[in-house]
Every structure is written in C-alpha cells, then in structure tokens.
Amino acid sequence: MNSEIAYQIEPNLPVSDFIGVLQSSTLAERRPINDIPRMDRMLRQADLILTARYQGELVGIARTLTDGSYSTYLADLAVAAPFQGRGIGRELIRRTHAEAGLQTNLILIAAPGARTYYPHIGMAHHDSCWMIRGEAPTQSPSQS
Known part of the structure; x- marks a missing residue:
C-alpha cells in the first residue's frame, strides 16, 4: 500500500483538510482545532x-x-489511524528532513502515545527540552 501513497509539498493545504487529518490521527486532542x-x-x-x-x-x-x-522543527506529524503502521510517518519524516536539509537537526516533541515510535525508526531521545506554554488566545472586542 505504501507505493500507492502520493507524497507532495502542499503549501496551500486547506485548513479543513489539516484539521481533518489531525482529528483522524488523535493529534487534534493537543491542537486548537476550534480556533x-x-x-x-x-x-x-x-x-x-x-x-x-x-x-x-x-x-x-x-x-x-x-x-x-x-534546525528543523517538525511541529506536527499526523497519520490517520487506519493508515498508521504502514511506514507513512517514517516516510514523511524522511522526506521532511531531505527537503529541509539533511545538515539540519530534525527535532520534534512526541505525542504521549507515540513516544515508543521514534526510537523504533532510529531517532535519538533528547532529555533537555524546555518550554514555556503559550497562553490561551483572548478574543478582541471585534471577535465577540
């Protein structure tokens, strides 16, 4: 089936498609999909x-x-649940790194359920990630 997968760069991907694949992958639980x-x-x-x-x-x-x-930060990696386990995530990572430049360090923060996936495909764990969580956006009076 992986040979039937078409990979492409889509800078104008509709937001509805983006949200749809996040929902079908469970990544939507950690993204502001209603905004x-x-x-x-x-x-x-x-x-x-x-x-x-x-x-x-x-x-x-x-x-x-x-x-x-x-640096290359892979901010979102999502594969629809019915298609997981078929090498699509691995190929998206490989192609992303190739497009961004193999001389870059490819970095990502794993979703809780995916922590065991990344060592399996050859990525190294890094234990010194630090972050300041963003604040929830507030509505301006014109958005109310």
Whole structure:
C-alpha cells in the first residue's frame, strides 16, 4: 500500500483538510482545532507542509518550521489511524528532513502515545527540552 501513497509539498493545504487529518490521527486532542484562524496561521506560517494522500484522501501530514541550515522543527506529524503502521510517518519524516536539509537537526516533541515510535525508526531521545506554554488566545472586542 505504501507505493500507492502520493507524497507532495502542499503549501496551500486547506485548513479543513489539516484539521481533518489531525482529528483522524488523535493529534487534534493537543491542537486548537476550534480556533480556525489560529489553525490557518499555523499552516500559512510553516516553512514546509508535506502531505501523504491515498487515492486523493489526505492521510498524513508533516508541518515543519526550519532555518534550512541548522534546525528543523517538525511541529506536527499526523497519520490517520487506519493508515498508521504502514511506514507513512517514517516516510514523511524522511522526506521532511531531505527537503529541509539533511545538515539540519530534525527535532520534534512526541505525542504521549507515540513516544515508543521514534526510537523504533532510529531517532535519538533528547532529555533537555524546555518550554514555556503559550497562553490561551483572548478574543478582541471585534471577535465577540
């Protein structure tokens, strides 16, 4: 089946497609999918949107921020649940790293249920990630 998967760069991916694949992968639980303008900005501000499609249906996405020189942050890696375990995530990672530049360090924060997946495909664990959580966006008076 992996040979039937079409991979492509889709900088103009519709936000509804993005949300749909996040929902079908369970990643939506950790993304602001009900804030459509914010989700759209997440797509438009990314440096690389790589998708996987099966018979035209979006079944995987890798949304990436990179400087193309040193760091590549794979912000979202999602594969629809019925398509998981078929090498699509691994291929999205491989193609993302190739597009961003193999000289870059590819970095991601694993979803809780995916922590055991990444060592399986050859990624090294790094124990010194630190973060400041973002605040919930507030509505301006014009949005009320």
